[in-house]
Amino acid sequence: MRRFALIAVPYLWLLALFLVPFVIVLKISLSDSALAIPPYLPTLDLKAGWSGITEFFSQLDFENFVWLTEDDLYWKAYLSSLKIALVSTVLTLAVGFPIAYGMARAPQHWRATLLLLVILPFWTSFLIRVYSWMGILSQEGYLNQFLMGIGLINEPLIILNTNVAVYIGIVYTYLPFMILPIYSALEKLDESLLEAAEDLGCSRMSAFWLVTVPLSKQGIIAGSFLVFIPTLGEFVIPSLLGGSKTLMIGKILWEEFFSNRDWPVASAVAVILLLILVIPIILFQRNEQKQREAEG
Amino acid sequence: MRRFSWFNATSLTLGFAFLYLPMVILVIYSFNKSKLVTVWAGFSTKWYGELLNNDAFLDAAWVTIKVAVLSSTFATVLGTMAALVLIRSGRFFGRTLFSGMIYAPLVMPEVITGLSLLLLFIGIGLDRGVITIVLAHTTFAMCYVSVVVSSRLVSFDQSLEEAALDLGCSPFQAFRLVTLPIIAPAVISGWLLAFTLSLDDLVIASFTAGPSATTLPMKIWSSVRLGVSPEINALSTLMIGIVAIGVISASLISKRSAIQQQRDERAAERSDD
Numbered sequence: 001m002r003r004f005a006l007i008a009v010p011y012l013w014l015l016a017l018f019l020v021p022f023v024i025v026l027k028i029s030l031s032d033s034a035l036a037i038p039p040y041l042p043t044l045d046l047k048a049g050w051s052g053i054t055e056f057f058s059q060l061d062f063e064n065f066v067w068l069t070e071d072d073l074y075w076k077a078y079l080s081s082l083k084i085a086l087v088s089t090v091l092t093l094a095v096g097f098p099i100a101y102g103m104a105r106a107p108q109h110w111r112a113t114l115l116l117l118v119i120l121p122f123w124t125s126f127l128i129r130v131y132s133w134m135g136i137l138s139q140e141g142y143l144n145q146f147l148m149g150i151g152l153i154n155e156p157l158i159i160l161n162t163n164v165a166v167y168i169g170i171v172y173t174y175l176p177f178m179i180l181p182i183y184s185a186l187e188k189l190d191e192s193l194l195e196a197a198e199d200l201g202c203s204r205m206s207a208f209w210l211v212t213v214p215l216s217k218q219g220i221i222a223g224s225f226l227v228f229i230p231t232l233g234e235f236v237i238p239s240l241l242g243g244s245k246t247l248m249i250g251k252i253l254w255e256e257f258f259s260n261r262d263w264p265v266a267s268a269v270a271v272i273l274l275l276i277l278v279i280p281i282i283l284f285q286r287n288e289q290k291q292r293e294a295e296g
Numbered sequence: 297m298r299r300f301s302w303f304n305a306t307s308l309t310l311g312f313a314f315l316y317l318p319m320v321i322l323v324i325y326s327f328n329k330s331k332l333v334t335v336w337a338g339f340s341t342k343w344y345g346e347l348l349n350n351d352a353f354l355d356a357a358w359v360t361i362k363v364a365v366l367s368s369t370f371a372t373v374l375g376t377m378a379a380l381v382l383i384r385s386g387r388f389f390g391r392t393l394f395s396g397m398i399y400a401p402l403v404m405p406e407v408i409t410g411l412s413l414l415l416l417f418i419g420i421g422l423d424r425g426v427i428t429i430v431l432a433h434t435t436f437a438m439c440y441v442s443v444v445v446s447s448r449l450v451s452f453d454q455s456l457e458e459a460a461l462d463l464g465c466s467p468f469q470a471f472r473l474v475t476l477p478i479i480a481p482a483v484i485s486g487w488l489l490a491f492t493l494s495l496d497d498l499v500i501a502s503f504t505a506g507p508s509a510t511t512l513p514m515k516i517w518s519s520v521r522l523g524v525s526p527e528i529n530a531l532s533t534l535m536i537g538i539v540a541i542g543v544i545s546a547s548l549i550s551k552r553s554a555i556q557q558q559r560d561e562r563a564a565e566r567s568d569d
Contacts, residue, residue, distance in 0.1 A: 010374050102305070125536075131322075141334055233406070250405060
């Protein structure tokens with residue numbers, strides 16, 4: 001009985017507030033938009049009994065999904081989200097790896113402090129971290145003031161409200177997610193392997209590529225997914241730092257819902273976003289599984 | 297031991313400068329006298345004064361704290377239960393679904409979580425406000441809590457609890473007197489994580505809040521959409537300060553207790569000899 005209650009309480013909670021809402025999204029994505037409250041049709045009429053239920057199902061269709069393929073705004077938004085997520089994952093890796101490498105090489109007594117310094121931004125507000133770049137990147141912002149002050153440029157650079165600003169924002173906010181798994185892989189690396197490689201005639205550079213990188217592969221993969229997956233549905237960064245030309249699917253969904261009030265289309269956008277996310281999520285899980293097995 | 301090279305030192309310096317410079321600039325310019333945010337016009341704390349007189353911000357802050365305390369507490373209870381189920385309960389009907397529902401919200405885009413919960417609340421006719429935000433935050437935060445707590449439960453030696461049962465404890469007593477003190481650090485960090493997630497959340501709160509409740513991130517959002525503002529700089533500085541003090545003191549406390557534990561263990565080993 002007690003065991004039953006222990007299982008039932010969190011189970012029912014998640015069923016009611018995670019699974020059921022998702023089924024509702026699925027259902028509304030198959031409904032039609034309407035000028036009503038709620039703004040979609042059909043609504044399930046249970047009082048009509050069985051005929052009400054069959055009537056309800058017969059009115060569901062894939063019209064919204066067809067609409068998504070016809071209007072090229074959505075295609076472009078999905079593709080551009082994928083591109084932005086991919087490019088920023090590579091950039092974050094390029095910035096994060098040297099930092100993780102430096103941390104793993106740092107003297108033992110520094111490491112706890114360095115680790116704390118990487119985690120600290122994670123606890124501060126995401127919104128504020130994104131916002132802090134608005135003052136830096138704007139036309140009369142600190143970066144342009146600095147560059148013009150030292151005479152490197154004469155005209156202010158236009159960075160804010162472009163995709164460049166979005167990339168900077170993503171790299172900045174997701175950097176800890178990249179650094180931490182790579183650091184934990186590099187920290188476990190047995191240094192005698194590198195010495196052995198060098199004794200056997202490897203240069204330092206080739207020892208790095210042949211030993212260090214393959215042995216930290218799992219950390220690199222984990223970090224990349226931890227950046228790629230949330231970036232794909234990102235809303236705050238493209239809205240604050242991006243411009244009107246920055247197409248990202250999280251932003252489209254938000255606008256479809258709040259500005260156009262087209263709930264069925266917003267739901268269809270959400271369903272497709274989830275379908276796209278399933279692949280990287282499964283790959284990520286598999287990588288984690290492998291790592292756990294390797295550690296025994 | 298390999299040398300800590302110039303390359304390593306440079307990448308660490310540049311890396312941490314990148315991580316911290318934007319926030320340092322934000323803090324410095326929050327003391328700027330000028331209304332024009334990017335032009336320095338002398339030191340002043342007037343924006344902090346304006347912030348404290350701004351009722352809209354204070355109300356939003358109050359709502360945010362209420363939501364965060366309630367949702368992180370519920371999330372800790374539910375998340376700890378879920379962790380116990382995942383690690384201890386063995387097989388039961390629908391176990392795969394259960395663990396799927398624990399892990400899925402961790403990778404679910406916030407816009408989808410927000411949208412789906414809003415559609416649920418409208419579907420069942422629940423008035424939107426503080427309650428709906430608390431329900432939404434509890435749901436996604438409990439998954440984080442259960443991940444944190446179950447990583448601690450995995451390494452927990454279950455024979456300790458069995459010993460307590462053999463010695464006449466009821467299962468609940470055994471949990472309260474043996475298991476809970478051992479997993480307490482994980483439960484506390486789960487609570488802190490849930491609390492921060494709730495404080496930080498903009499997207500899910502915007503979907504589920506409705507017109508009657510506004511949280512601090514929503515308030516910040518509507519004002520930063522119009523551009524950089526000195527009041528928001530002041531508010532950000534306060535929030536960064538609170539978090540920095542909290543995290544640093546928490547890490548000092550845990551460091552001290554780790555040292556204490558090492559000492560205790562060494563003392564115990566000596567007395568064994």
